[in-house]
Amino acid sequence: GPLDRRMEPTDKSLTCPRSPEPLQTCAGHFGYLKLTLPVFHQGYFKAIITILSCICKSCSRVLLDPDNYSSALSFMRRVQDDHLRRAAKLRAITEECKKISVCPRCGACNGPIKKIPAGGSRYLMLIHDKFAKHEEQKLEFHSMLAAEDKSFSLTKRSQDMKQAIGKAAQDLDPLTVLDMFQRIPDEDVEILNMRPEHSRPEELIITHLPVPPCCIRPSVAMGVGAGSNEDDLTVILSE
Ligand SMILES: [Zn+2]
Ligand SMILES: [Zn+2]
Numbered sequence: 422g423p424l425d426r427r428m429e430p431t432d433k434s435l436t437c438p439r440s441p442e443p444l445q446t447c448a449g450h451f452g453y454l455k456l457t458l459p460v461f462h463q464g465y466f467k468a469i470i471t472i473l474s475c476i477c478k479s480c481s482r483v484l485l486d487p488d489n490y491s492s493a494l495s496f497m498r499r500v501q502d503d504h505l506r507r508a509a510k511l512r513a514i515t516e517e518c519k520k521i522s523v524c525p526r527c528g529a530c531n532g533p534i535k536k537i538p539a540g541g542s543r544y545l546m547l548i549h550d551k552f553a554k555h556e557e558q559k560l561e562f563h564s565m566l567a568a569e570d571k572s573f574s575l576t577k578r579s580q581d582m583k584q585a586i587g588k589a590a591q592d593l594d595p596l597t598v599l600d601m602f603q604r605i606p607d608e609d610v611e612i613l614n615m616r617p618e619h620s621r622p623e624e625l626i627i628t629h630l631p632v633p634p635c636c637i638r639p640s641v642a643m644g645v646g647a648g649s650n651e652d653d654l655t656v657i658l659s660e
Contacts, residue, residue, distance in 0.1 A: 449634025456628055459595040461547075465625040469598065470534050470547070471511070472605075472613055472622050475518040478549050478591060479529035481604040483612050484518040486525045493612045511614040522554040530555045534593070547593040562589045599626045 461469060475483055485493060493514055500506050522531055532553030539546040552559035591597075602623040610617040 451634060452632040453629040454632055456630060459599045459626045459628045461595050461598075462625070462627050466545070469622075469625050470536075471515055472602065472625075473534045473547070473549070473593065473598065474515050475613060476601065476605060476609070477524035477527060477529055477531055478551065478593075478601065479531075480524060480527040481601050481609075482524070482526045482606070483514075483609045484521040484524060484531060485514065485612070486521075489517060490612070494608060497611050497614065507614050514612065530558055535590070547598070549591040549593055551591050552589050559589050595626055599623055599628070602626065 477484055483490060483493075493510070496510055497507065500510070519533065523529070524531055530551050532550040532555075535548050535550055536545045537548055538544075552562060602621070602625070605613075605622055607617040610621055613622065615622065
């Protein structure tokens with residue numbers, strides 16, 4: 422929890438379990454909270470959309486055909502330090518992948534990634550317009566949904582979900598994307614201008630929240646005679 426003893430020894434008779442320094446100088450340590458569900462970080466949104474545009478939403482492989490795939494991989498391996506050229510290459514790969522509507526590996530339909538406002542435009546939701554270039558499959562999907570609708574009531578789903586389903590689009594919630602990214606093979610991660618030994622796409626999705634030690638959280642005055650109490654951060658992190 423936010424007041425975990427491992428983060429800061431509140432009782433000075435205890436030894437700090439996290440470092441060998443004397444208790445008087447130990448300022449506490451950063452901890453973390455594991456989130457029940459992963460979330461998108463707004464700052465990584467663009468990078469996440471780029472990766473989603475490049476990979477098959479069914480098998481997680483880069484959408485390039487075999488020839489372009491091997492030339493892209495050898496480019497990324499050959500040009501190690503020229504960041505501008507690597508970034509330009511990734512842009513070219515992204516544009517190429519956006520044109521591909523059938524995965525050359527598994528044959529699944531792929532379409533554009535779209536941002537749609539949700540929760541009264543308080544946040545953005547990502548959807549995959551899977552059948553954008555496949556009218557026939559879209560109609561098939563719709564009739565399948567209509568049949569399903571009779572047995573399952575969709576009324577319990579949120580309005581946003583209903584809209585997405587109505588458009589035969591796939592909802593790309595953070596958990597779905599995390600799973601997709603974890604299944605990208607290392608070779609394909611290299612093509613996406615990342616070095617799999619240092620960083621992988623799934624690290625762009627937040628699964629843990631850092632928790633600062635008590636001493637650097639702002640303290641809140643509680644009014645006359647009450648002194649200061651646990652700060653807002655502690656309260657928010659407890660929720
Ligand atoms: Zn310590
Ligand atoms: Zn595929």
